[in-house]
Amino acid sequence: MEDAKIYSPFNVKYGALTMKEIAEKWLTAFPDLLLTLQDIISDESKVVVRWQAEGTHMGSFFETKPTNHEVFYSGINIFTLKENRVSSYWSLVDVHSILKQIEMESINDALD
Numbered sequence: 001m002e003d004a005k006i007y008s009p010f011n012v013k014y015g016a017l018t019m020k021e022i023a024e025k026w027l028t029a030f031p032d033l034l035l036t037l038q039d040i041i042s043d044e045s046k047v048v049v050r051w052q053a054e055g056t057h058m059g060s061f062f063e064t065k066p067t068n069h070e071v072f073y074s075g076i077n078i079f080t081l082k083e084n085r086v087s088s089y090w091s092l093v094d095v096h097s098i099l100k101q102i103e104m105e106s107i108n109d110a111l112d
Contacts, residue, residue: 030055
């Protein structure tokens, strides 16, 4: 994961340190976050994980103030492997659903 390319809906970044920072942001916003894995599909070069998550909005998320609302959302992560190491990581998260549950109408409202 050291040099892995990390794709998100907003940008492309690199490396294990970036993954750690991303995880810390999610856990700051939703410290009781619970992920339930629903599907794991793999072959020699890819792993796809479909999951659902739930947590309480107790910290900043896209610059929002905590609402203490419970949120439920889903996502899919795709890991591409090269020489038994993660070479790229795609994350597709239903951010729109999260924003609605914390009473933000759109990503633009969250970023204003």
